Amino acid sequence: MGTASTNPNVNYLTEFSGIKSWLFSLDHKRIGLMYMIAILFFFLVGGIMAMLIRLELFSPGPTLFSADTYNQVLTYHGAIMVFMVIVPGIPAILGNFFLPLQIGAADVAFPRLNLASWYVFMFGAILAFTTLFTTKIDTGWTFYTPYSIKTGTAVITIVLAAFIMGMSSILTGLNFIVTTHKLRAPGMSMFDMPLFVWSLYSTAIIQVIATPVLGITLLLLVAERVLGIGIFDPKLGGDPVLFQHFFWFYSHPAVYIMILPAMGIISELISAFSRKTIFGYKAIAFSSLGIAAVSFIVWGHHMFVSGQSEIAGVIFSFITMLVGVPTAIKMFNWLATLYKGSVSFESPMLYALGFLFLFAIGGVTGIMLATLGVDVHFHDTYFVVAHFHYVMVGGTLMAIMGGFYYWFPKMFGKMYNEGLARLTFVLIFIGFNVTFFPQFILGAMGMPRRYFDYIPAYESLNKISTIGSWMIAAGFFLALYVIIRGIISGPKAPANPWGAKTLEWQTSSPPPHFNFDKKPTVTGGPYDY
């Protein structure tokens, strides 16, 4: 083990030292870790907001703070989790770290641009956080007009911050596309790439194509507030629904920016822990592109009750159901991979199986919501809240956790405590279901989302939901402990602890500064078990 490196004591973590060697590093691995530290912090802040929301909803009436404060906490929870955690999460941390490694490259195509993306992201994030100390916004993360035009809060600041973080997202996507096209190791065709790379590639296409539209939408919102140009303001002859069209033209594809890389991680985990070639490689690869393509023509399903035309509603409803096709292709291929594999249940695999379970629920309720008539009933209820948390948390966060544990030995060259890692899964998985499953029922009973208060009939289910949130929090804090303890005092990890076949496991743990001591040449597929 570890024979790949000529000097096993020199790796990307130890070759250079000092704070400057991090802040000016062009190494994609270090930049990935810098993203990790930042995003973990944002996740903590967004998570605390979530806990506060659940605490407030523990009982009806004012429990913890006022209705206005509740609106602010809700807005920051959404905005932080979407723009600072889930959208950048997998691509910026694990993608940055493993995309070049998995294709046998020494770095991403544009290392300086990669570092610049980190600074742009941090600048945007800090700008967003300044609003916590000026006037806190209360528009919800969607910044819907006309309220976002009228409210006297720091909408301009946070909207510009989202614009700036969007630029970072675009640049990362651009970098990944070129890296995937141009820097694959000799002998690696597009269809020899690991499926995580395929998913990052599909994600990057969405990032590059959709994010500029969000950019101009947010700039127009700023222009609306500063100049009153009137295109979103009904008082001035404008159309507030146009804002929703523009916003969801980005933000629906953004949902797939959040979930596609998670699906890529699941492909890696299922194959590695079944010790079996992935079933239907090309089908999974193309379904990623399929999801990316369909994602651009379904945005109207966020607007079934906005007053858009009925025919538009019917068309969007139909196209939205098409998303289920490539998604189901992935699900069935993962299940087929498990079939007759020698499955083992290490913590990354537990998270992958948890993903399958939760994502199936999230996906099927998504099809329910795509049905026009059902959505009119469920629209803006807790049913929707439960649905997208099953997809975003049950899906993406499960995959992030699985991916973290899977690649942890490669990133830090250490092993973590497996028993505790499995315990984090148990806590998060059970806690998640306890928190969010009652919300499906609450939604079906008619409890509207985003409200600070509710009628007594909803109380018991809300209490269960809040108690579940404590379990999730305990699970994540335990995971943080597992990771920190692993980094500090974990036993040394071998180059390939899981016996996986993709290229990142062929170099030492942690990898040397330029990833591979000798440029790898690829002769077989990524899942030749």
Added chain:
Amino acid sequence: MTTNHSATAHHHSHHFDSAQHEYESDKEGIWLFMVTEILMFGGLFVAYAIFHQIYPEMFAEGAKQLSWKMGFFNTLVLIASSLTMALGIYYNQINKSNKAFWNLIATLVLAGIFLVVKYFEYASKFETGFLPGKFLNPETVGATSQNLGMYFGLYFCMTGLHGLHVVIGMILISWLAYRTKRGDFNANYYTPVEGVGIFWHIVDLIWIFLFPLLYLVG
């Protein structure tokens, strides 16, 4: 830490196989960036199209206030600047740095002329009260359309964002001119010149769409 390809022209960064490999990758990156630029302006064009459909008379009234002669002159200026930009690339590619330098300077001058004309256009709009959005008072300018401010809001946003791109282009072209003078570029290495060239052509192209939509379509 890593080798800097800009300092040593014919070398390439460590993670590429060859200078040609790096060149192709850089060029793909530039084109992808252009995709994002076009999509960003795309949002404005969609807004234009929608409200032009809803308020054709208001748009006609707004377009009448613009000087198509100045707009047309600026269109010619930008097309000429695209030619000099292309020549700047061409002469760098055939090792004629001096000619390349002067063509880049000509591009800068033309871009400057564009901005000066734009300044006079903006100034006259400001003087006569054709301000964007809520700052336009329909009574003082004698407008029949109550929401004429929307037209000028779109006009200033679209031409303003385009003007910002012209300014960024000028900064980049100045940098190219400096590096051309220093002798950084030759037949083997001219990626930055070509990259900025592509950017500049796209900026021109966007104006070629802005001009008829804002000045001519009534």
